[in-house]
Amino acid sequence: MKNFKRTVLAAVVVAMISGCGSAEDSSARFIESGKDLMEQGEFDKARLEFRNALQINPLEAEGYYQLALIDEKGQKWKGMYSNLVTVESLNPNHVPAIIKLGQLHVVSGQLDEAMKRAEKALSLEPENTDAILLKATTLIKQENFGMAESEINRVLAIDPKHMEALTARVMLFKNSGQTRKALDAADEALAIHPDAMPLKMIKLSVYQELNDYAAMESLYRELLPEYPNESWVAVSLAKLLNDSMNRYDDSKKVLEDYVANNPDDAETIMLLVALINSRDPDLAMTKLDEFIAAKPDNQELRFAKIEMLSIQGKQDLMISELEAIIASEPTSEIGLRARASIAGIKAQEGQFEEAETMVNDILAVSSEHEQALLLKAKLQLRNEQIDPAISNLRVLIRNNAELDEAMVLLAQAYALTGSSELAENSFRQALSVNPTNAQAALSVASVLMRGNDLDRTEQVLVRALDGNAGNENLLQALAQIRILKRDWAGTQQALDGLADSSALTHLLTAQMYQGLNDNTLAIAEYEAALKIDPNLTRALQQMMAIYYQQDQKEEIVTFLNDHIAQYPELTNGYLVLADFYRTEDNLPEAIATIDRALANDDEWTAGYSLKANLHYLNSEPDAAIAAFEEGLAKTPEDNQLAMQLASTHESKKEFEQARRLYEEVIARDPSIDVAANNLSSLLSDQFESPENLQRALVLSSRFRDSEQPYFADTFGWVNYKLGNYEDARPALERAASSNDAIALFHYHLGRLYVALKMPAEARQSFERAEQMANEENDAELAGKIGEQLSQL
Incomplete structure (x- = not known):
């Protein structure tokens, strides 16, 4: 057997040696084949050829460059950028890649990087017109119009008919405010390139800046016969006629003519129906029914009708349409979409259990159905099932990278777990998409x-x-x-967009006057806001700030007591008055003010929390606990108060009381992650026993893949205590690597590394934990860490 293996290995080595001379040639052949396929428009096949070339020679820069060009065709900018960066690292003098990278930097606003690429390309090829134009367009963005014009003229001296240079010249005049010259330059360029769409688009944008709607109409009408199957021309003209020129009939005719020639363009049909609906809803519905009768298999038209019924408030008819679709096609794509729509309606009406049942039925047929999975995630977030929601939202985003609604929900889910950085990244991702x-x-x-x-x-x-x-x-x-x-002036412009009589408008107007130091007008606007919405806490707070600035403290108390007398059922007056007393270090009076509010509404749970916090500030921890208990006596099933009281007992090392409260919360609502996490932590640290560790494992198992570092740490630590080191490791490493990590997470990870016999990693974790414990002033934990380091 040994000789057989050695023989096979030798054969492989011989094959590799004999093939070395041809590898470069094979790679080049694949690249040439890929280029030929690109010329034929076979981009998927071309991509495969370039991938084959890179498998043979992973250092072949040209293969990555060609992949970047395919990404450019598909507008996959991230992939294009990644491939171009790879080209630049493999071949720093690849001029076409350098120029393409510079163009991406211009688009993304990274003008310094763009200029570096332009200068580098020109140092390698001083007469490269694309490099000169990259420099020119960067200069235009930097509003250095004089130098930009010189660079454009350099290109035109080389090639007077250079299309991109002529276009850049028009853009230069437009961006520098020389609109007449921009139009003249566009006409000159169009005389040379009469079919150049970019030039015509620039002309349209110049006309729009000049509000020359007649010229825009004329140019669009020239384009209509040139592009009879391009919907954007007809749609843009129709929008101009209707929105800017108030010519509804002409707008309608443009769309009708286009649809007559392009009866399969469902999107434009829906725009036509929407336009008609803005004037005549009944006619719009009749028209839509005609289109559906002509194209009965078109799902988008059928759902456009459902959406229109929703807009018109015809809920019963909308549901009937959806049910008819479900009855005829219960498991087809359109049937599943209709079922998901009804589930969404159920959820909006508060019928959450029915909605969830319907969603689960849809997912049983199609496990990654976008509409159903999105609604499932929303329902999970509502039930505080954060980790399953995050998992479903990731699937949605993986399947549809443009689904900004899922990104926003994912951000909200991360925020609920306390992972602020992940939340911010998801919000930014959603904003970049939309x-x-x-x-x-x-x-x-x-x-x-x-x-x-x-x-x-x-x-x-x-x-x-x-x-x-x-x-x-x-x-x-x-x-x-x-x-x-x-x-x-900008503030007033923003205010002009708000309703004149709204409390919000008065509030913002007051803030503007306050910024202008006109306190008299500011107070008048705050009072106007409060007259419309007496529950507007910010107005009370800002008025208090004005009076406080003027050292009119008696006026603050009088004003707020008057507000309380007029609106005793509202809590905002008590809150602001208590805050005033707190600012004055008069904590007993602040507490008395909250007691006045609670006497008026003894189920105001936030008041008990606030009262407890004030007692803490006044160094009265027992009174703080009494405040929480007072609240729970009035609202015994308030989970928030119970958890706050449990946390207070924990801070006083009264672990039995904390455990009892967490158990009560979980008995009422097992889905509350924070309660499950805190109880698991208590059971594993303060009540450690085989039975309690098993219960802690059951409670924390939901956190196996959690991105929330506290939850992940709890799951990992419980598994460490149980000796399940392989389950503990990914969770503890994830918690310790989080930007929200604390000393305890690194300590726990160090203990795990000791158990895994990884002393170097353990020492690194303990040293990081020791540093953080000192920063956190946690002497007890620092002592434990010191013991571990000495043992190492």
Whole structure:
């Protein structure tokens, strides 16, 4: 047997040696074959050929460059960028790749990087027109129009008909505000290249800036016969006629003519129906029925009708349509989509159990059905089943990288687990996919605000408003940013988009006046806001701030007591007054104020939490516990209060009481992850026994793949205690590598490494734990770590 193996190995070596001389040739043949296929438009087959070339020679830069070109065709920018970076690392002088990278940097706004690539390409090939144009377009973006024009003229001196140079010249004039010259330059270029669509598009954008709608109409009508099957031309013209020129009939005719010639274009049909619906809903429905009768198998048209019925508020008819689809095709794609739509309606109506049953039935047929899986994740988040929701949302995003709604939900799920960095990344990902996603924009804006990056915050909000005109949350955030920037004209512009009579408008107007140091007008606007919405806490807080700034403390107390007398059922007056007393270090009076509120509403659970916190500030821990217990006596099944009280007992090392409270919470609602985590931790650390460790394992098993570091650490530590080291390791390593890691996580990981006989890794973990424990002022843990290090 040994001789047989040696013979086979020798044969393989001989084959490898004999093939070495031809490997380069084979790789080149695959690349040439791939290029031929690209010319024929066979991009998938070409990609396979380039992959074959790279299998033979992984250091072949040209193979990666050709893959980048395929990615460019498919608008897969991340893949294109990755392949170009690989080309640059393998062949730093590959000029076409350098130029393509520079172009990507221009698009992404990284102008310094773009200029570096342009200069490098020109150092290698000084007369390369693409490199010169890269430098020119970068200069245009940098608003260095004089130098940009010189570079463009260099290209035109080499080739007076250079299409990209002529286009860049038009863009230069447009961006520098020379609109007349831009139009003249476009006409000159079109005389040379009469079919150049980019030039015509630039002309349209210039006309739009000039509000020259007649010229835009004329150019669109020239394009219609040239591109009879391109929907964007007809749709753009129809939008111009209807939205900007108030010519509904002409707009409708443009779309009708296009649809008559392109009866299979369901998307444009739906736009036509939507246009008609804006004027005549009954006619729109009749038209849509005609289209459906002509194309009965078109799913999009059938669901367009369902959506229109929803918009018209005809819920019963909408459900009937969905049920008819389900009856005829219960397990087809359209049938599953209809069932998912009804499940969504059930969820909106609060029939969550029925919705979940329907979703599970759909997923039993199609385990990754997008609509059903998305609704499943929403229901899981509602039930605080965070980890299963995260798992489903990842599947959705893996299957559809453009699904920004799933990204927003994933961000919210991460936020619920305390993983703020993962949440922020998901919100940013959603915003990159869809810059008009309001939820993502508000979240990213909030993060940018914390970094005091006001300019980028404003840009995010303005872009989001492009797709959400009139969105109050976005306008409110934009107004607040502009107040901070002291951009009063911009603030007023944002306020103009809000309803004049709303409490929100008065509140923001008051903030603007407050920023202008006109406190009289600010107070008048805050009072107007409170008259509309007396529960507007921010208005009370800002008025208190104005009075406090003017040292009118008696006026604060009088004003807030008057508000309380007028609206005794609202808690905001008590809250702001208690906060005033806390600011004045008058904690007994702050506590008395909260007691006044609780006397009026003894089921106000947040009041008991606030009262307990005030007692803590006043160095009265027993009174704090009494406040929590008082709240639980009034609302005995309030899980939040019970968990806060349990946490308080833990901090006082009263572990038995904490355990009892966590057990009660889990008995009421087993899905609460925080309660399961905290009880598992207590059982494994304070009540360790074989039985309790097994119970802790059952409770924490849901955290096996959790991204929340505290949950992952608990699962890992319980498994460590049970000797399940292979289960413990990934969870503990994940917790310790998190940006939210604490000293305890590194200590736990060090203990595991000791058990696994990995002393170097153990020492590294303990040293990191010791450093963090000292930073956290945790002397007890630091002592334990010191013992472990001495034993090592």
